[in-house]
Amino acid sequence: MANTPMLAxxxxxxxxxxxxxxxxxxSLTSLMALSPALAPRVAEALENAPRPSVIWLSFQECxxxxxxxxxxxxxxxxxxxxxxxxxxxxxxxxAASGHAAEEAREHAMKQHYGKYILIxxxxxxxxxxxxxxxxxxxxxxxxxxxxxGAAAIVSVGTCAAYGGVGHADPNPTGxxxxxxxxxxxxxxxxxxxxPIPVVMTGVLAHFLSFGIPELDELGRPKAFYGNSIHxxxxxxxxxxxxxxxxxxxxxxxxxxxxxxxxxxxxxxxKSACATVKWNNGVSFPIEAGHPCLGCTEPDFWDNGGxxxxxxxxxxxxxxxxxxxxxGGAALGAASALLAKAGxxxxxxxxxxxxAHDLEKSS
Amino acid sequence: xxxxxxxxxxxARGPAFDIALTIxxxxxxxxxxxxxxxxxxxxxxxxxxxxxxxGFKTIFSRSIPREGLVKFAPITYxxxxxxxxxxxxxxxxxxxxxxxxxxxxxxxWPDAGRVIIESATALAVIALLALIYSRxxxxxxxxxxxxxxxxVLILSGxxxxxxxxxxxxxxxxxxxxxxxxxxxxxxLMIAFPFTxxxxxxxxxxxxxxxxxxxxxxxxxx
Ligand code: SF4
Ligand code: SF4
Numbered sequence: 001m002a003n004t005p006m007l008a009x010x011x012x013x014x015x016x017x018x019x020x021x022x023x024x025x026x027s028l029t030s031l032m033a034l035s036p037a038l039a040p041r042v043a044e045a046l047e048n049a050p051r052p053s054v055i056w057l058s059f060q061e062c063x064x065x066x067x068x069x070x071x072x073x074x075x076x077x078x079x080x081x082x083x084x085x086x087x088x089x090x091x092x093x094x095a096a097s098g099h100a101a102e103e104a105r106e107h108a109m110k111q112h113y114g115k116y117i118l119i120x121x122x123x124x125x126x127x128x129x130x131x132x133x134x135x136x137x138x139x140x141x142x143x144x145x146x147x148x149g150a151a152a153i154v155s156v157g158t159c160a161a162y163g164g165v166g167h168a169d170p171n172p173t174g175x176x177x178x179x180x181x182x183x184x185x186x187x188x189x190x191x192x193x194x195p196i197p198v199v200m201t202g203v204l205a206h207f208l209s210f211g212i213p214e215l216d217e218l219g220r221p222k223a224f225y226g227n228s229i230h231x232x233x234x235x236x237x238x239x240x241x242x243x244x245x246x247x248x249x250x251x252x253x254x255x256x257x258x259x260x261x262x263x264x265x266x267x268x269x270k271s272a273c274a275t276v277k278w279n280n281g282v283s284f285p286i287e288a289g290h291p292c293l294g295c296t297e298p299d300f301w302d303n304g305g306x307x308x309x310x311x312x313x314x315x316x317x318x319x320x321x322x323x324x325x326x327g328g329a330a331l332g333a334a335s336a337l338l339a340k341a342g343x344x345x346x347x348x349x350x351x352x353x354x355a356h357d358l359e360k361s362s
Numbered sequence: 363x364x365x366x367x368x369x370x371x372x373x374a375r376g377p378a379f380d381i382a383l384t385i386x387x388x389x390x391x392x393x394x395x396x397x398x399x400x401x402x403x404x405x406x407x408x409x410x411x412x413x414x415x416x417g418f419k420t421i422f423s424r425s426i427p428r429e430g431l432v433k434f435a436p437i438t439y440x441x442x443x444x445x446x447x448x449x450x451x452x453x454x455x456x457x458x459x460x461x462x463x464x465x466x467x468x469x470x471w472p473d474a475g476r477v478i479i480e481s482a483t484a485l486a487v488i489a490l491l492a493l494i495y496s497r498x499x500x501x502x503x504x505x506x507x508x509x510x511x512x513x514v515l516i517l518s519g520x521x522x523x524x525x526x527x528x529x530x531x532x533x534x535x536x537x538x539x540x541x542x543x544x545x546x547x548x549x550l551m552i553a554f555p556f557t558x559x560x561x562x563x564x565x566x567x568x569x570x571x572x573x574x575x576x577x578x579x580x581x582x583x
Binding site: 218327332335 | 376397472531
């Protein structure tokens with residue numbers, strides 16, 4: 001790794017000024033919710049860190065995650081971060097294929113054993129590992145083998161982090177997250193479908209400069225997944241005032257009112273979309289008029305329907321209600337008739353007593 | 363990887379709601395049918411007044427306290443009013459709740475903003491606490507209070523408190539608090555047919571019945 005170029009040289013060859021780099025470090029620092037005073041430390045760490053080897057494994061995925069990160073308003077300082085690492089294996093992006101590609105992976109693993117970063121996108125089928133193979137190696141085997149020598153694993157995208165779309169009901173392939181299989185390595189989850197490119201690079205920058213970031217109970221870096229969309233949403237004043245869009249083309253939609261009634265999952269979704277936004281901070285789904293789907297949360301595909309408001313029951317409750325009406329009517333009538341029969345019986349059994357009878361019996 | 367909060371929320375929105383709804387609707391129908399089918403003995407005597415008119419009148423007139431009674435039992439009356447009004451404003455005019463009715467019946471009505479909903483909620487909770495306090499301190503009320511009364515008071519207060527906490531993210535995980543809020547409502551729904559909460563349905567029948575008795579006697583109810 002000694003002869004791998006340092007970031008400073010990379011910057012020169014990319015024609016990036018020191019000023020632009022410092023600005024990027026400052027924005028990264030604030031993004032990671034660190035004190036601005038730490039920006040120089042981030043810069044220093046990024047500049048002086050030797051480029052670590054990165055192996056990127058793609059399993060059951062749609063390539064959306066890779067697409068997102070590679071299409072991130074390139075070329076920018078963010079892909080410089082990728083130049084700051086040595087991406088030694090990524091079967092979608094690398095030129096080599098088949099056995100040559102696998103050789104590259106094995107070579108990188110051997111050379112940097114115990115030190116490389118493993119990035120995974122996509123879920124792993126465990127029902128029958130044969131459902132998804134690369135060069136004849138099942139995803140399960142490849143993950144276990146590659147994870148063994150990794151310093152840390154970054155699960156990019158909801159599929160790798162929580163199982164994602166593959167894991168959605170009825171989960172035909174038995175898809176699971178990386179964390180279900182690998183238990184002995186630090187795993188950073190960067191969920192999202194796909195995650196925000198700058199969040200992916202931000203997490204890597206944090207890892208390079210300060211190590212593993214602080215994670216929440218779902219393994220997500222708190223700096224990027226600490227707040228709900230709802231708490232940072234610019235449409236929140238409309239929610240509070242009770243002004244809602246009820247359709248995609250009604251007055252409320254045109255006025256930019258809250259999308260809760262159109263199924264927005266912002267209140268239960270933690271992500272940086274509302275603050276960091278997408279496409280170089282241009283916009284994010286809610287700003288474009290579409291409710292949040294909740295893609296950074298486990299099992300978001302099975303949350304009862306993307307366009308169903310959060311307060312609406314997720315199941316077929318109408319059937320339950322109708323069954324209750326029928327069952328209640330039958331049971332109620334039966335129990336009332338039983339009581340009525342008891343009443344009639346009691347009335348029949350009722351003996352009239354007069355004063356003479358009373359005298360007799362006493 | 364599973365999120366316990368998300369799983370609980372989905373359970374509350376899914377199977378738990380179905381169970382609660384079934385017990386709620388089924389239970390109410392069973393109890394109403396029992397009362398109606400069992401009926402009352404026919405009164406053969408010719409009525410002196412107008413029992414039907416008095417019956418209907420009583421359904422509404424009993425919502426207005428008799429003169430002097432507010433002063434006599436202010437906590438019971440004012441607390442009762444504030445609690446009921448606050449509860450129903452928060453229940454019926456909070457947009458997410460209306461969304462539920464829209465989904466179920468296709469009907470909708472205007473919603474109230476956060477200030478109104480939260481003031482109503484806070485007032486209802488304060489009223490509820492005052493009612494509990496008066497039950498615990500007033501010797502007569504204390505003697506009359508059963509476990510059922512406290513249970514009902516707590517069950518109707520929990521949705522208000524948990525809803526307030528969930529909306530304002532006062533503490534706990536956001537998903538978890540919404541799940542707990544929904545579950546608290548489901549507990550209320552399940553208890554409804556089998557406790558005094560049934561008064562929300564049976565008050566119409568009992569007031570009408572009481573009114574007709576007075577009407578038969580030619581008295582004003
Ligand atoms: S998380 Fe979404 S974008 Fe990423 S691989 Fe899975 S389905 Fe595709
Ligand atoms: S659009 Fe969604 S996230 Fe924004 S305020 Fe409305 S419910 Fe919350």
